[in-house]
Amino acid sequence: MTSDDSQSPDVPSEALVALAASYGIATEYYSFFGDLVHVPAATLRAVLGAMGVATFTPDQVDASLAEAELAPWRALVPPSLVIRLGAEAPVNLHVADGHDVAVVLHLEDGTTRELVVPDQEPESRAVDGVTTWRLTVHLPDDVPLGWHELRATQRAAGSGGHSGRGVDRDAVCVLAVTPERLDVTPLRPGYGDRAWGLMAQMYSVRSKASWGIGDFADLGDLADIAGDRGADFLLINPIHAAEVVGRIEPSPYLPATRRFVSPLYIRPEDVREAAYLPSSQRALVEWSHDSVSDSNTDPDRLDRDAAWAAKKAALEVLFRAPRSAGRQRSYEGFVAREGRSLADFALWCAIEEHYEGTMRPEAADDATSDLVAQLRRDLADRVDFYSWLQWVADEQLAAAQAAGLAAGMKIGIMHDLAVGVHPSGADSWSMRRMFAPGISVGAPPDMYNQQGQDWSQPPWRPDALARSGYAPLRDMIRGLLRNAGALRIDHIIGFFRLWWIPAGLGAAAGTYVRYDHEAMIGVLALEAHRAGAVVIGEDLGNVEPWVRDYLSSRGVLGTSVLWFEYDGDRPTAPEHYRRLLLATVNTHDLPPTAGYLAGEHVDLRARLGLLTEPVEQVRAGAERERAVMLGMLRDRGLIGEHPTEREIVEALHLYLIASDSVLFGVALVDAVGERRAQNQPGTNTEYPNWQIPLADSAGNAILMEDLAQVSRFDSLTSVVDTAMRRVADERG
Known part of the structure; x- marks a missing residue:
């Protein structure tokens, strides 16, 4: 070669x-x-x-x-091994000539088993001048689900044995035993084994008591309303933590960390200590709220920075308030459970705050530097504050999940996992060796983004993940599912391969890098199984067909969006939709259905200069698409000759309910008549992505208290719930 x-x-x-x-x-x-x-x-x-x-x-x-x-x-044992329950699992050992090896399996429950290395004809080769033998040991087939360890010891052979040139050494292999398949169990009685739910951008759904942005209290109220309407889940945008100083990144898909949640969503008044504040300190909290409360009715644009500035001032007061002995023990237990990950994230927050507006020493960007070690000591009080914020957020998120379950939901909150993190965020700082430097992830050119997409997120290195025993992935999934009943994985193809883009070459000049999908999906399945959660993978776009088959075989649901599903030149009939699926009419990367029917996606891209074809040609294509879809609805008797906008929106949902898909999602924006897109792919500052408050078709802000009076909300949720029950009855 x-x-x-x-x-x-x-x-x-x-x-x-x-x-x-x-x-x-x-x-x-x-x-x-x-x-x-x-x-x-x-x-x-x-x-x-x-x-x-x-x-x-x-x-x-x-x-x-x-x-x-x-x-x-070179490795005595591999750094990690992820296997399925009951599967035959050979483990290769690489032992220096003249040495013996012992292997002990340490189970998660504290018990141990010594494994026997059978007599065999080993393969050998020279490694750094030392003859090294490849031996194979087989794991017992009754190793239970969980996280275990294989500990191997290489020692020079006893008297009469040739010690060779190898060295004595010990090594550990992280062993994860995962379920073969996740169960998708029957849900609420009356719906067969299917369920429907609402989908909402949580930050956009406000109430009179909000601080200019939707929060965990609003989430709990929306979950209660949705559950009462018959919904079994509430899918929300990623709530990963963002910046804590300066401008907050609006996109929930570009967080500082995927391990912890954003304190921006805390409702200060719901912190227990708020009830016992002296009047002077309570006034400080109220004044902070008053500074942003008027923006709750602003229908045009959300201001995360103003909301966080007001909340942070109030939360500083609450942090200083005395806590009962029981509350303090609860907080300390949370900190101990979250361990070094929380300590590092809180330290990153404190360092960002410490250097805000000043020249930052280069050593502060190295989490292993002596300066950072000193800052960990010097900023201990601020680290404590940011750790406390995570405890409070965890409590309030748990309360929102409890509200949904109490309202009859069988799943409750469905979290959304972003593809990656901000290149200058907490994860990139504290886990630098896990990420590929000088690389961002994105997508190659397609019909919707003909220049490709660069999401400016550094990718995990596949080899680093394996060396870590997949601990970052495990901890991330475990944290998200602690207060949720389901998890949607954005761009789940990233568990199989990601589009890596070298800096300076442009999105179209990247290539795919493969990940160990068997290991990563296995870790996901193990943590979801333990949490009793449903997992949905967003598998839209250029996804190899075998990937969808593989995900279905592991009990991971796929995703279908009505406007993207075509069989030739006609929309896919609902009877041909996959069963293990979350089916929806639209997605957050398109305008709400009312806007899409009106061609808003064409008009918006034309205004922003994103079209690569003449606007007349694109608009004609959109009109043909609309006409074909309406024809399909008429053929099924779902609309008449001159349907209203509301009738078309409801008919599109009824069209999908005729499928056999397990889960069905209803976008809250469709239920109130909103027309504006939450996000326009391919833009940054050109459009207020992820900053659009919930509003109706006339541009009036919709608050939580208004939902009961919104006729479109009542009508669409009633139509969906009734149809789901009727289809279940018809199918027995």
Whole structure:
């Protein structure tokens, strides 16, 4: 094999192709449009470089390829192993010549089992001048679900044995035993084994008592209303924590961390200590609320920065209030349970606050530096404050989930997991070695974004995840499911492969990097099983068909959006929808249904200069799409010749309910007549993404107290609930 790249700087050599493939980097792929794309050498080198692999010269490529082939032989045991319950699980050991090896299985419950290394004809090779033997040990088939450890010990053989040139060593393999398949169990009586729920951007749904933005108290009230209407779940936007100083990133899909939640959603008055404040301090809280309460009725734009400034001032007062002994023990227990992850996140918050508006030393960006260690001590009180905020948020989120369940929901809150994190956020800071430097993730060109998408998020390194025993993934899933009954995974294809974009090359010049999906989906399934939660994967777009089959086989539901489902040139009939599915009429990346029917998605992209075809051509295509859809509805007797907008919206929902899909989502914006999109992909400052308050078709703000009087809300939820029950009765 040669590493000669002299034929063209853009054409990779055979050695470079082999090296990239060994790291799961695609050297060619099929585009959304069906073309076979060959990845240029520059992209492969940049992606390999982000994984710490040297490729500057042909000799380096050859040396790196040899190292990649040798790496497994250097490990006494693999760093981690994720298997299915009851599956045959061989584990490869790599033992130096003249040494014995012992392997002990340490189960999660504290018990141990010594594993027998059977006699075998081992394979061998030279590793750094030492003959190394590959032995295989088999795990018992009755290892229970859970997180366990394999501990291996290599010691020089006893008297008469040749010690060779190896060294004594110990190694640990993290072992996760996961369920074969998640169960999708029957839900509320009367609906068969199906359920429907509301979908809402939580920040946009306010009440008279809000602080200018929707919060956990509003979430609990909305869950109560939805449950009373017959809904079994309430899907909300990601509530991951964002910045705590300066401008808060509006996008919930670009958080500072996915491990903890945003204190922006705390309702200060619901902190228990608020009830016992002396009048002077209570007045401070009330004044803070008064500074932003008028914005609750602003129908045009949300102001996260103003809301957080007011809330933070109030929460500072509450943090200083005395806590009872029981409350203090509860807080301390929370801090102990969350461990180093919480300590690091709170420290990041304190450091961001400490250096706000000043020159930040370079050492502060290194979580392992002596300066950061000193700041951990110096800023202990502020670390305590930000830790306390997470405790309060956790309590209020638990209360919202309890409200939904008390209203009859069988699932309750359905969280949304963002694809990644902000490149300058808490996770990127505290877990720097987990991320690929100089890389962002996104999507290749498709029919909706013909220049591709760059989401400006650094990707996890697949090798770093394996070395960590998938602890960051485990802890993230576990934290999200603590106060929820379901989890939607945005862009779940990221558990299989992600589109890596080297800095400066543009979104279209990236390539796919594969992840160990068996391990990652296994970890997801284990944590969801333990939480008794339903998992939904957003599998829209350019997803290989086998991925959808694989997810279904593991009990992970897929996602379908009415406007994206076509069979040839006609909408897919509901009878042909997959069963293991969350089916919806629209998505947050499109205008609400009323706006979509009116062509708002075309008008908006035209105004923002995002179209690559003449606007007349695009608008004509949208009108044809609308006409075909209305024709389908008429053929099924769901609308008449001259339907109103409300009748069309309701008919579209009835159309989907005829499917056999397990879950059915109703967007709150569709239930109040809103027309404005929450997000326009491909834009940043050109459009107020994720800053649109809930409003009706006339542009009037809709508050929580108004929902009961909104006729469209009453009508759509009644139509959906009645149809779900009727279909269940008809199917027996």
